[in-house]
Amino acid sequence: MYIIGKEEVDAVQRVIESRQLFRYRGGEGGESDTFEKEWREKIGTEYAIAVTSGTAALIMGLVGLGIGPGDEVIVPAYTYMATPLAPLAVGAVPIIAEVDASLTIDPRDVERKITPRTRAIIPVHMVGLPSNMDAIMDIAARHNLKVLEDACQADGGAYGSKRLGAIGHAGAFSFNHFKIMTCGEGGALVTDDREVYERALIFHDGGSSFRNHAAELQSPIFAGWNFRINEILSAILRVQLTRLDGMLDAMLTEKRTIIEALNGTGPFTFNPIHDVEGDCGTTVALLFDSEPTMRRFLDGVHAVGVSADTPIDSGRHVYSNWEPIMSQQGAHHPAFDAYQLAPEPVAYSKDMCPRTLDVLSRTAYLHTDPTRTREDLDAMISKVKQVAAGL
Numbered sequence: 558m559y560i561i562g563k564e565e566v567d568a569v570q571r572v573i574e575s576r577q578l579f580r581y582r583g584g585e586g587g588e589s590d591t592f593e594k595e596w597r598e599k600i601g602t603e604y605a606i607a608v609t610s611g612t613a614a615l616i617m618g619l620v621g622l623g624i625g626p627g628d629e630v631i632v633p634a635y636t637y638m639a640t641p642l643a644p645l646a647v648g649a650v651p652i653i654a655e656v657d658a659s660l661t662i663d664p665r666d667v668e669r670k671i672t673p674r675t676r677a678i679i680p681v682h683m684v685g686l687p688s689n690m691d692a693i694m695d696i697a698a699r700h701n702l703k704v705l706e707d708a709c710q711a712d713g714g715a716y717g718s719k720r721l722g723a724i725g726h727a728g729a730f731s732f733n734h735f736k737i738m739t740c741g742e743g744g745a746l747v748t749d750d751r752e753v754y755e756r757a758l759i760f761h762d763g764g765s766s767f768r769n770h771a772a773e774l775q776s777p778i779f780a781g782w783n784f785r786i787n788e789i790l791s792a793i794l795r796v797q798l799t800r801l802d803g804m805l806d807a808m809l810t811e812k813r814t815i816i817e818a819l820n821g822t823g824p825f826t827f828n829p830i831h832d833v834e835g836d837c838g839t840t841v842a843l844l845f846d847s848e849p850t851m852r853r854f855l856d857g858v859h860a861v862g863v864s865a866d867t868p869i870d871s872g873r874h875v876y877s878n879w880e881p882i883m884s885q886q887g888a889h890h891p892a893f894d895a896y897q898l899a900p901e902p903v904a905y906s907k908d909m910c911p912r913t914l915d916v917l918s919r920t921a922y923l924h925t926d927p928t929r930t931r932e933d934l935d936a937m938i939s940k941v942k943q944v945a946a947g948l
């Protein structure tokens with residue numbers, strides 16, 4: 558859910574009229590540099606690199622952290638497939654861990670999945686819900702692992718006193734069409750670590766050695782790709798950023814109103830949240846005691862015109878549907894395939910994370926809408942209450 562309008566149109570017009578669409582044009586200090594400054598100030602990190610997607614940001618994060626062939630990276634069983642694809646892109650193997658009732662990675666299962674080859678954990682703040690970052694950072698410190706936060710669905714969320722993305726060793730954001738902030742397709746990587754930043758910066762732009770910043774790099778330049786953002790996207794993101802706090806506030810207020818109104822009205826509880834203040838508030842998750850009851854709830858609310866869904870039906874977000882991963886087709890060429898490069902074979906099966914499948918199939922989502930009027934919200938709540946009472 559995002560809000561977009563005339564201000565973004567004006568920003569795009571400004572860039573087009575300037576005829577400066579490329580970010581590295583010799584006269585830096587344009588939209589992309591400014592957005593990166595604004596984003597790192599918002600998230601509270603030393604460095605930010607704006608890029609073309611959240612996937613790019615995740616891959617750059619792993620490159621920055623030095624992850625590569627032979628390494629294992631632990632990811633949750635419930636996330637968009639880009640999370641497990643990112644380790645494969647750098648030659649590492651994703652190891653899939655359960656999520657718990659919070660819909661985020663279960664730290665106890667992370668600990669169980671650690672092997673001598675584990676190098677990193679990617680906790681994902683799914684649907685804006687903060688992962689249990691205290692437990693994850695504690696595991697990482699004890700096992701000498703890196704943490705790359707996937708905050709792609711959690712632009713602007715927080716955990717404790719820090720913004721999501723600023724707690725681990727690096728954090729990745731997405732600004733694609735489905736996200737809280739959007740420019741159609743876009744992303745950002747943040748970190749406090751100069752070396753991670755430099756390596757990610759080099760990787761994101763195969764032409765790094767020709768840029769003004771090349772002289773300041775302490776890390777040796779290696780072959781990179783092209784994940785560069787452009788000035789049009791950055792100009793849109795700068796406007797989107799001005800909307801972020803208001804949206805988060807509106808969504809969280811709606812979520813609290815919905816939870817308060819529905820509490821005790823039907824056979825469900827609310828999925829636990831690791832930081833109720835830092836939650837982005839995009840989604841209200843209702844946890845039922847069985848899948849049939851959850852499905853009756855969904856059928857009931859759909860019949861009265863309320864939009865709701867269940868994460869178990871979300872296809873690309875459930876590990877058992879991750880086709881190239883489940884079949885271990887890790888790359889376009891066998892010599893690049895992380896599964897072929899792995900020192901130990903990895904075993905996946907469709908039922909390897911039963912607790913994840915159980916929680917996802919008992920959970921229903923109601924969605925908040927920062928543009929909805931109080932009247933429409935009350936009408937929605939009263940319809941849901943009626944359905945819940947009849948279950």
Ligand SMILES: Cc1ncc(COP(=O)(O)O)c(C=O)c1O
Pocket residue numbers: 609610611612613636637639640681683707709710730731732733735742743744
């Ligand atoms: C949790 C998660 N991680 C990573 C991504 C990848 O982001 P993008 O689509 O911008 O590459 C997404 C986007 O859908 C996501 O939801």
